Amino acid sequence: MPTRITDPNDARVADYVALTDVALRRRTEPERGLYIAESEKVIRRALAAGHRPRSFLMAQRWLTDLSDLVAEAEQDGIPVFVADHDVIEGFTGFHLHRGALASMQRPELKSVEEVVADARRVLVIEDVVDHTNVGAIFRSAAGLGVDAVLVTPRCADPLYRRAIRVSMGTVFQVPWTRIDPWPGGMDLLRDSGFTVAALALSEDAVSLDELAANQPERLALVLGTEGDGLGRRTVEGADILVTIPMAGGVDSLNVAAAGAVAAWALRAR
Numbered sequence: 001m002p003t004r005i006t007d008p009n010d011a012r013v014a015d016y017v018a019l020t021d022v023a024l025r026r027r028t029e030p031e032r033g034l035y036i037a038e039s040e041k042v043i044r045r046a047l048a049a050g051h052r053p054r055s056f057l058m059a060q061r062w063l064t065d066l067s068d069l070v071a072e073a074e075q076d077g078i079p080v081f082v083a084d085h086d087v088i089e090g091f092t093g094f095h096l097h098r099g100a101l102a103s104m105q106r107p108e109l110k111s112v113e114e115v116v117a118d119a120r121r122v123l124v125i126e127d128v129v130d131h132t133n134v135g136a137i138f139r140s141a142a143g144l145g146v147d148a149v150l151v152t153p154r155c156a157d158p159l160y161r162r163a164i165r166v167s168m169g170t171v172f173q174v175p176w177t178r179i180d181p182w183p184g185g186m187d188l189l190r191d192s193g194f195t196v197a198a199l200a201l202s203e204d205a206v207s208l209d210e211l212a213a214n215q216p217e218r219l220a221l222v223l224g225t226e227g228d229g230l231g232r233r234t235v236e237g238a239d240i241l242v243t244i245p246m247a248g249g250v251d252s253l254n255v256a257a258a259g260a261v262a263a264w265a266l267r268a269r
Contacts, residue, residue, distance in 0.1 A: 002063060002070065005083040008090035013081055015103035016057055019161055020093035022131070026157060033106050035159035037169075039098035040066060045169030051104050055079040058100035059088065066100055098165075106159060109177045112150060112185065116192055119147035120218050121266060124179065124189075124196075126234060127154045127225040128255055134158055135166025136256035137223065142170035144263040149176040150185075150220075183234045186220075190239070194220040198238035199258060200230050201251060205241035212265045219266060223259050 005013055015034055019025065029035055034054060037046045040062075047053070047069070056066075056073055060082055063070055073080050088096045116122055123146050128134055134156045141149050151158060155178075158164075158171045179185040186196050195216040222238065224230035229252075235241065244253065244261055253261065 001074075002080040002082045005057075005081050005087060008087055010091075012079065013055075013057060013083075013091060015054060016088075016101060017091050018093055019101075022160070025160060029159070030106065030157070034103050035106055035157075035164070036161045037102045037104050038100075038161055038165050040100060042164055042169040043069070043100060043102045045172045046102065046104055049172035051107055051172065053078050054103040054105060055081060056100060056102050057081045057083070057088065059083070059085055059096060062099040110175070112177055112179050112188055113192065115148045115150070115175045115177045116189070116194070116220075119175075121146050121263070122148045122150060122189075122194065122218075122220040123259060123263065124150045124152070124220055124222040125155050125259075126152045126182065126222055126230055128223065129154070129156050129225065131156045131160045131163040132166050133254070133256045134160075135163040135171070137259045138163070138167040138171045138174055138176075140256065140260035140263050141174050142167075144260065145267045146174065146263050149174050150179040151176065152182040152185075153178060153180045183231065183237050186234075186237050189220045192218070194218045195240060196220050196222065196238045197240040197242050198222045198224075198230055198235055199243070199262060200224065200235050200238075200241050201243055202235065202241045205243040208242055208244045208262060208265050211240065211242050215266060221259075221262055221266065223255050223262075225255070 037043045070080050123141055125137055164171055189196055197219060222234060244258060
C-alpha cells in the first residue's frame with residue numbers, strides 16, 4: 001500500500017526537498033546519485049530507458065492513473081508516497097500539477113568513445129548553464145535525428161528536473177555523456193573520425209547552407225554558451241567555423257534555437 005505523508009519534514013521524502021533550489025540540487029543530486037523525474041510521460045520514458053526508481057511521490061488522484069507503476073513498485077519493494085497538494089508543496093517548493101515525481105538512480109555515464117561509436121551527427125554543448133536551454137537542445141536533438149550529445153564539464157546538468165521537463169524526457173532517449181577535458185576533447189573526436197564544426201560568428205566562417213551541401217561523413221557541431229558564445233580556444237581548435245545566415249539586422253539566435261536550425265540543416269540523409 002502507498003505510504004501517506006502528512007509531515008513536510010518526514011525524512012522518508014528527503015529526496016524531494018527544495019526542488020526549486022538550483023544550487024542545492026546541483027550539489028546534492030549528483031552526490032547522492034539521484035535525479036528527479038517529473039510528470040507521467042517523463043517518468044515512463046525514464047523507466048523505458050532502463051533507469052531505476054528509488055521512490056515515487058504523487059497526489060492521491062494519480063494513484064489511479066499510474067496504477068500499473070504503483071503495482072510494479074509495490075511488487076519490487078519501491079516506496080510509493082502519497083500526500084495532499086499543500087503538503088507536497090511544503091517540502092518541494094512548488095505546486096505539483098503534473099501529477100507525480102520519481103526519485104531515480106543516476107545511471108553511470110558511458111565514455112565518449114562508447115557514446116559516439118555509431119554516431120554520424122553529434123552536438124557538443126559548451127558551458128550552457130541554463131537548464132531550459134539544455135532541455136530544449138535535447139528535445140531538438142531527439143526530434144531532428146542527432147545521434148548523440150556531449151556536454152562539457154561546466155555545462156548544466158541534463159538530468160536536472162527542469163532540463164528533463166523541457167526536454168519532454170528525451171534526455172533518456174538521446175545517448176549523451178560529458179566530454180572532459182574540453183576543449184582538449186576535440187582531439188578525441190577527431191581520433192574517432194569526426195570533423196569538428198563550431199557554430200560561431202566569424203569572418204572565416206562558412207554558411208550553414210554551404211556546410212550542409214558538402215557535409216563530412218561524421219560531424220560534431222559545437223554550440224556555445226548563452227551571451228559569450230564559444231571560448232577562444234574552442235574557436236581556434238575547431239576544424240570548421242560555421243554561421244547561420246541571418247536577416248533583419250539580427251546577428252544570432254538563442255542557443256537552443258540555433259541548435260535546432262543547425263540540426264535540421266545537417267541531418268543525415
